Amino acid sequence: MDFNMIRELVEVGLDRKLDDFNLEQNFYTDLGLDSMGAIALFVELQRRTGIQISEQEAPDIQTGRQLEAIVGGKLLSNG
């Protein structure tokens, strides 16, 4: 999953375009993502990649870097 896809997913969650985005920004405290936006982000991720983020995993994904890591791990374990 590349940088642009991560940014697009966050934009779907926020329902707005981001001029300035980096992988270290916190989705919630830096960008203003709320709980509904988080669901939209993870639904969009599942639509595009088939990867499902569980309710247990979701709270630990707060930055693009963390999202990249967990998706990477799931892709590896899925073979």
Place this chain on the structure above:
Amino acid sequence: MLNPTLVIGATSAIGVSIYTTLRARHPEARLFLTGNRRIGSVPELPNATWFKCDVTDSARVKEVVGQVASESGNVFNIVYCAGMLADKPICNIELSSWREAFAVNVDGAFSVIQAAYRPLALGGKGRIVAVTSVASRRPRAGQAAYACSKAALNLLIRTAAIELGRFGVTCNLVMPGAVAEGMLEGASEAMLNHMREGTPLRSLATSADIAGAVSFLLGDEAGKISGQALVIDGGYLAA
């Protein structure tokens, strides 16, 4: 073309009318039908699957909704018409009856929507229609448990409309007044006449009227309607 449609509470008078109407108008549509108490005597229907499902059993609800979502590729409709009366004056309602009314009329709908939430969000074109009651807006004496639980259902559906709207899913209510069949079976003619006289149209709605409204809200023409209640009461609330 009607999405695959799950009718929860399909063995009630309104439920039977809903699935027979949908089958008649959309012969090719896939139907999933649930019932609880009267599930033993349901008819065989082409392209339809019956599930025994007590809506107060959230694990079973999750199982049924999961199967429907899987078979329909996450694009499906839900009609929630499970419901029960618990008519008694407030001073005589047992807490267990109060809770049972809430369990069937609103908790069950909550379990269904919660189970369907992610699949519907993924599919993006689903519809939810729940059958409520004019009692949720104008209760009669003795209807506290029924009216309060249906009012809670109204707000559940409105909230679902707000949350699921961003995914392209519509959520609406059909709000019958007194319906001549089903819950009023066994009512005296005097009682029915009294109810008729309370409506500007001087007639009670039928299950077929309710089913027609549900069919409309599931159809293409209602694609931009969400968070609304379609009242079918012969003008009762307007009077």
